[in-house]
Amino acid sequence: METFLTLLTRRLVARRPDLLRRLGTVVHVPIAIVPEDLPHAFLLSLDAIDSRVTLCGKDEIGDAQAVIRAPLLVLLGLLDGTYDGDAMFFSRDLRIEGKTEYVLALRNTLEEADLTPGEFLGLGAPAAGWINDIGSRVLAQARCLASAGAERRDKLSGRHS
Amino acid sequence: MTAASERRMELVCPAGTPATLRAAADAGADAIYCGFADETNARNFPGLNFSPEELSVSVAYAHERGAKVLVAINTFAQAGNTGLWKQAVDNAAACGADAIIAADIAVLDHAADKHPDVRLHLSVQAAANTPEAIGFYTETFGVRRVVLPRVFSVPEIAALNREIDVETEVFVFGGLCVMTEGRCSLSSYATGKSPNLTGVCSPPDHVDYAEDRAGRMKARLGGFTIDCFERGEPAGYPTLCKGRFSALGHTGYLFEDPVSLNAFELLEELAKAGVTALKIEGRQRGKAYIASVVSAFRKAVDGLSGGADASASIAALKALSEGGQQTTGSYRKTWR
Incomplete structure (x- = not known):
């Protein structure tokens, strides 16, 4: 790594x-x-x-x-x-x-x-575009999951406080 | 169509790097202001600003998208050492800048004399807030636009515009300053550097943050503790004007709170008051801020002439504001 x-x-x-x-x-x-x-x-x-x-x-x-x-x-x-x-x-x-x-x-x-991931990896078009597209989708999904997890934790802590 | 919407106000947006300039142009800025990476501009921070080569390329990018580029050379030239400022003016003109934003008389004089075809805008740093002061700059140097200090209420702006024959530009979003622009030396008391002379308010080489195990963060400037934020409490920059101080058993903000300007709800009134251009603060901010704020205000300005409602986009900007708080500042002032 x-x-x-x-x-x-x-x-x-x-x-x-x-x-x-x-x-x-x-x-x-x-x-x-x-x-x-x-x-x-x-x-x-x-x-x-x-x-x-x-x-x-x-x-x-x-x-x-x-x-x-x-x-x-x-x-x-x-x-x-x-x-x-x-x-x-x-x-x-x-x-x-x-x-x-x-x-x-x-x-x-x-x-x-x-x-962007494509820039960091040093890729040219169109590979950079594909990698960036996949990367942004994965990150957006991860942010949604993290946000939903945080909301659940807030609700639970509110319920027990 | 209302009287306010008959004349579309210009949206003037910040850029601290070529990447943020591209973000501003793509988000619908009518004009973008920026500066060189030296003491000639009031945002002289590490990693920020433009070389002449970067400015040339950026001007071409902006022009291709119908946006103008205004170059801020808005600090005060040092006595006996005006060369850097004059060179900056020459470079801005050579790069194809549409206007130079300046406050210092030597800089204005050089620009008016050597580059009469480049528009001159009077920086907020000049703190010109009377018809007489504004008249001096317009008559002497041919200044075409005045960026108004953030001391006026909207009726006062309307009254001023009736007495002057020059465009006015007002701040509508972003960080606030104490209302003595161009005359504030608070930062230099703690650090030896000031926005007026070296282009930095609360220079980062004098700033440090320390968080204890309880999550309480001390923000210091020049070794002085300016504020303490409890765990989870929204934080602000450690500028002296926004310091939280304790005296005689009371703790509070002496000059102003860590809060940002948002004049969205006043745009129609500002148009009626005769304002030509609306300025967004934040040359030190990133692409995410620039894209969000510029596109929200693009929608808001277009909304004055029948475009879509921008309320939701503007409401989302609160998360980008210092201290997580917003104000209409002096535009609706309740003090005198």
Whole structure:
């Protein structure tokens, strides 16, 4: 998984040098992305030739200069532009720690990246279109299920409170 | 058809990146405002804004879709160092910008002198709120539009429009500021940087958040705690003007609450008041915000001349607002 994500990230950076320019001082800076509903975290370091994605335990992110925490579906929605980062922060679905300027630079760069599954995998048309279509349907279905689950939990907790 | 709907108001939308500019154009913006990645614009945040090359490509994209591009060069040039601001004006003109939004007299003078064919809009940062002040800018620099400070009620805007002969643009959605635009130095007291000179209010390199085990989040600026949010409580940016302070046994917001403007219900009144353009705030926001807000307000403006009802689309925007709250601000002010 680490090798695969690192390879795709390096290819993306090589294809889109504009993204590194936009990142500015965040180049080389390790940032932890923590899906709250998964047992692991991702340590991301972006660089012109040596970008890395490291899979680690949530208690192994001490090197990170900034930490972004949110449920996995929120993180994926931020990556593909479905959700607005500020709105997720206002609603407390997204939490950040550490150097805020690094989080902001990364967020704004990802916004510009238009990071669809097809773009991340480096696919051309029409394969990118198919993958993006399948990906958005799967994510939409997952969000529906997650939303229904949350409503059920709210109802149950209301019933028992 | 009502008098208000006879003249269609222009929808002016924000863009912090080329991707958000494309989202705004695709969602139906009449005009899109943006800035360069330096101290010449009041949203000088990391990862945000445009290079001249990106602006050129983006202008072409917007023009193909019938949208204009307005370039905000709206900070105040440093004494003895106006080169960066003049270069920004030259770059905007070379990129094919339809207008330059400026507040500083040196910037306005350079634009009027060197690029007379490019429209000049007076930024809200100039805080021009009297016929005399507006008259100075229109007569001296040929300013074609004034972005009004967020201090007016709707009847006051109508009265002002009767006394001036220039287009007016008003904010209708997004983050609010204390009502001394262009004159606010609060941020610089805590960080040494301000929106007027360096283009950043509450710069992110001075912001940090810390959450304790109980889920209580402290938002700090320059090491000062600006607000504390209990678990699940909607949060806001740690700007000093929206800080929650305790004194003499009372805790509350000293200047203003973390709340966003939404003037949807006043659009017809604003049209009757003679407003030419409606501005959406949020150059620091993402594509999801831009697409939702622009398409909702596109529907709302079109609704004034017989289009579909936009109420449901506008109601959905509450989730995007700072603090999860909305206000009509000074447009319906109950204070003086």
